[in-house]
Amino acid sequence: MTVSQGKENKLNSIIRASRIISRMNQASPEARKSNTLYYQMIADYYTRLLEASKEGKFIAAHTVFFPTEILYAMDIVPMHTETTTWMIALFTGHSADMLSAGVELGLASEICTPHRGLAGAFALGVLPRPSVMLWSNLVCDNTAKSGELLMEINHCPGFFIDHPFQRSEDEEKYLVGELRDMIHFLEEQSGRKMDWDRLADIVARMDRQIELFREINELRKAIPTPFNPQGFLQLLTIDYLFPGRPEATKYLETLRDELVERVKAGQGAVSPERFRLMSLFIPPMYLIGFLEKISQEYGAVSVTEPFFTYWGEGALDPAKPLESVVKKSYMLPEMRMYGPLDERALNGIVNCAEQYRVDGAVYYADVGCRHTCATIKLFKDVLDRIDVPVLTLDCDVVDPTITSEEDVRDKLEQFFELLEDRQ
Amino acid sequence: MKALGIDVGSLTTKAVILGNDGILASCIVHSDDEVESSAKTAMEEVLNLAGVSLNNDLYSVSTGVGGKSVSFSYKKKTITTCLARGISYLVPSARTTIDMGAESSTVIRVNERGHIIDWVNHDKCAAGTGVFLQQMAKLMQISTEEMSKLSLQAKSKADISGTCAVFAESEVISHVHRDPPTPKEEIIAGIHFSVVSRIISLCKRIGIERDVAVVGGVALNRGLVKIIEEEMGFGILVPDRPQIVAALGAAVIARENIEKGAK
Numbered sequence: 081m082t083v084s085q086g087k088e089n090k091l092n093s094i095i096r097a098s099r100i101i102s103r104m105n106q107a108s109p110e111a112r113k114s115n116t117l118y119y120q121m122i123a124d125y126y127t128r129l130l131e132a133s134k135e136g137k138f139i140a141a142h143t144v145f146f147p148t149e150i151l152y153a154m155d156i157v158p159m160h161t162e163t164t165t166w167m168i169a170l171f172t173g174h175s176a177d178m179l180s181a182g183v184e185l186g187l188a189s190e191i192c193t194p195h196r197g198l199a200g201a202f203a204l205g206v207l208p209r210p211s212v213m214l215w216s217n218l219v220c221d222n223t224a225k226s227g228e229l230l231m232e233i234n235h236c237p238g239f240f241i242d243h244p245f246q247r248s249e250d251e252e253k254y255l256v257g258e259l260r261d262m263i264h265f266l267e268e269q270s271g272r273k274m275d276w277d278r279l280a281d282i283v284a285r286m287d288r289q290i291e292l293f294r295e296i297n298e299l300r301k302a303i304p305t306p307f308n309p310q311g312f313l314q315l316l317t318i319d320y321l322f323p324g325r326p327e328a329t330k331y332l333e334t335l336r337d338e339l340v341e342r343v344k345a346g347q348g349a350v351s352p353e354r355f356r357l358m359s360l361f362i363p364p365m366y367l368i369g370f371l372e373k374i375s376q377e378y379g380a381v382s383v384t385e386p387f388f389t390y391w392g393e394g395a396l397d398p399a400k401p402l403e404s405v406v407k408k409s410y411m412l413p414e415m416r417m418y419g420p421l422d423e424r425a426l427n428g429i430v431n432c433a434e435q436y437r438v439d440g441a442v443y444y445a446d447v448g449c450r451h452t453c454a455t456i457k458l459f460k461d462v463l464d465r466i467d468v469p470v471l472t473l474d475c476d477v478v479d480p481t482i483t484s485e486e487d488v489r490d491k492l493e494q495f496f497e498l499l500e501d502r503q
Numbered sequence: 504m505k506a507l508g509i510d511v512g513s514l515t516t517k518a519v520i521l522g523n524d525g526i527l528a529s530c531i532v533h534s535d536d537e538v539e540s541s542a543k544t545a546m547e548e549v550l551n552l553a554g555v556s557l558n559n560d561l562y563s564v565s566t567g568v569g570g571k572s573v574s575f576s577y578k579k580k581t582i583t584t585c586l587a588r589g590i591s592y593l594v595p596s597a598r599t600t601i602d603m604g605a606e607s608s609t610v611i612r613v614n615e616r617g618h619i620i621d622w623v624n625h626d627k628c629a630a631g632t633g634v635f636l637q638q639m640a641k642l643m644q645i646s647t648e649e650m651s652k653l654s655l656q657a658k659s660k661a662d663i664s665g666t667c668a669v670f671a672e673s674e675v676i677s678h679v680h681r682d683p684p685t686p687k688e689e690i691i692a693g694i695h696f697s698v699v700s701r702i703i704s705l706c707k708r709i710g711i712e713r714d715v716a717v718v719g720g721v722a723l724n725r726g727l728v729k730i731i732e733e734e735m736g737f738g739i740l741v742p743d744r745p746q747i748v749a750a751l752g753a754a755v756i757a758r759e760n761i762e763k764g765a766k
Contacts, residue, residue, distance in 0.1 A: 494581040498583070
């Protein structure tokens with residue numbers, strides 16, 4: 081298994097598309113300023129990565145839910161592999177090629193598409209070749225195995241962070257040890273030293289950003305809700321790519337201010353707001369435009385996403401930067417899915433539904449993701465207790481051959497009729 | 504003003520006219536390639552049966568796979584909403600309804616007001632559908648009506664796969680050519696059981712609450728309904744004309760709209 085040589089990576093497709101969207105937003109008086117900032121940030125992230133790749137600089141590829149704060153503190157160029165792969169797929173329309181390349185590597189078609197396509201993207205040379213591969217077992221076993229394969233494909237060294245399943249003082253200490261080992265590995269590989277003062281600054285900004293995420297969540301409770309139907313995906317990307325970065329703080333403050341204005345003006349994201357929805361897991365990326373459109377058409381809006389935007393309690397302490405990075409990893413909204421789904425976690429979903437006054441929930445059941453699909457019945461039952469109906473939408477987050485736009489429309493229309501009937 | 508409901512299915516189109524005192528008329532016609540012409544044929548026939556002229560004020564609602572393409576209907580509603588309204592009109596005690604159509608199956612759960620609590624569709628595969636049963640009848644060289652009768656006489660059931668229509672077909676052929684061949688009625692009961700096992704697993708996804716009603720064209724097959732009853736362990740309700748339930752539901756919605764003063 082090797083990377084295709086001599087092929088140019090496709091980072092330019094993201095940079096070009098992001099710049100165009102950003103310019104179009106700048107020219108439109110109705111566009112949100114935060115939206116313009118977001119695409120500028122995306123363009124800048126990938127420009128930096130592209131330049132690093134051209135200049136042969138040290139690049140650290142990492143999987144999702146990785147403590148990127150450490151890379152920024154060491155001035156190492158990060159590459160978020162899942163986000164990069166699927167942004168390229170979105171902007172080039174080449175998802176089928178990447179998925180097929182993954183199958184050719186020997187990954188069965190039943191293996192979850194984000195990981196299959198990721199391996200395929202590296203094999204095709206769509207992504208730049210990294211200097212090191214970093215990964216952990218967050219938030220599934222597939223990720224743990226995926227990193228090994230990516231290291232093999234890229235013929236590069238790698239480091240695996242063993243993230244404890246449970247949370248306790250001992251386990252937090254163990255994770256701090258894991259991060260120290262990784263820092264040592266990175267120092268050896270890159271020749272760079274960890275800048276602890278810089279990490280403390282990043283942690284301070286990350287703490288501020290978590291506060292801003294919470295403020296934004298509070299504003300989304302307003303009726304009508306001010307944030308656009310699928311806008312939460314931007315919030316995810318902000319934490320995936322820019323944790324503790326000054327530009328992320330600027331983006332979140334700008335967005336918060338815009339939402340404050342909209343709430344004051346009683347301006348909703350959809351007009352009229354008819355259905356307030358909870359989103360469980362991630363909608364198909366290739367249908368985001370369509371989902372935004374149908375949401376506007378039916379006055380439906382996602383107001384809360386317990387596994388993606390609802391941060392755990394606690395604050396970070398810049399005086400203990402590494403311990404804070406560990407603490408943050410346990411505060412991630414996605415951590416509710418890691419470890420046993422006990423009554424407390426399930427009650428959290430119910431609280432979310434009640435606080436945000438949701439009319440219904442849409443469960444995006446990614447057919448390849450077995451550990452999330454195992455929760456369908458569990459979540460349906462827990463939401464049924466408070467009379468919140470759940471639509472289970474069988475789909476795939478990146479593979480358009482699983483569910484068509486027409487099929488999704490049919491299912492959503494049935495669900496909206498159900499909600500209308502109950503009002 | 505009269506309320507008209509039209510359900511354009513993949514094999515048949517159903518229409519129901521609802522007056523103030525109940526169903527005035529209903530009809531079932533074959534669906535042709537043109538949705539609009541099937542819907543018009545059904546509308547003309549049901550109006551004729553009801554003795555209502557086209558000049559009378561009509562408020563129509565369409566549903567079914569072709570429901571969205573009926574240009575003359577005032578509203579297009581999904582099959583689940585129409586099934587819920589239709590079954591609540593005909594069998595108010597039904598809380599779970601199994602609709603077994605030609606190319607898809609739907610299970611819905613409704614509350615006492617006839618509003619949907621949950622539903623689940625099966626429309627990705629031929630196994631467990633009416634067309635599958637038609638295909639099996641053809642293979643056995645008997646009519647679907649005969650299938651129903653023979654199934655009721657079966658003392659046991661042949662093993663037939665419920666997972667895939669293609670596998671099921673080869674299993675049926677193998678039973679026919681076995682020496683001695685598996686008795687016809689046992690093969691048919693096995694075919695019915697394979698369909699029922701799909702339906703039961705669909706029901707379990709959303710939970711089964713009594714009373715349970717079976718509607719759609721397949722509900723006319725008594726042999727199959729008997730197997731559903733055996734598997735569920737209690738009696739199942741089947742309305743007199745189970746095929747028209749969705750069209751009736753569309754007509755009920757049309758009437759609700761008339762009462763709200765819509766036009």
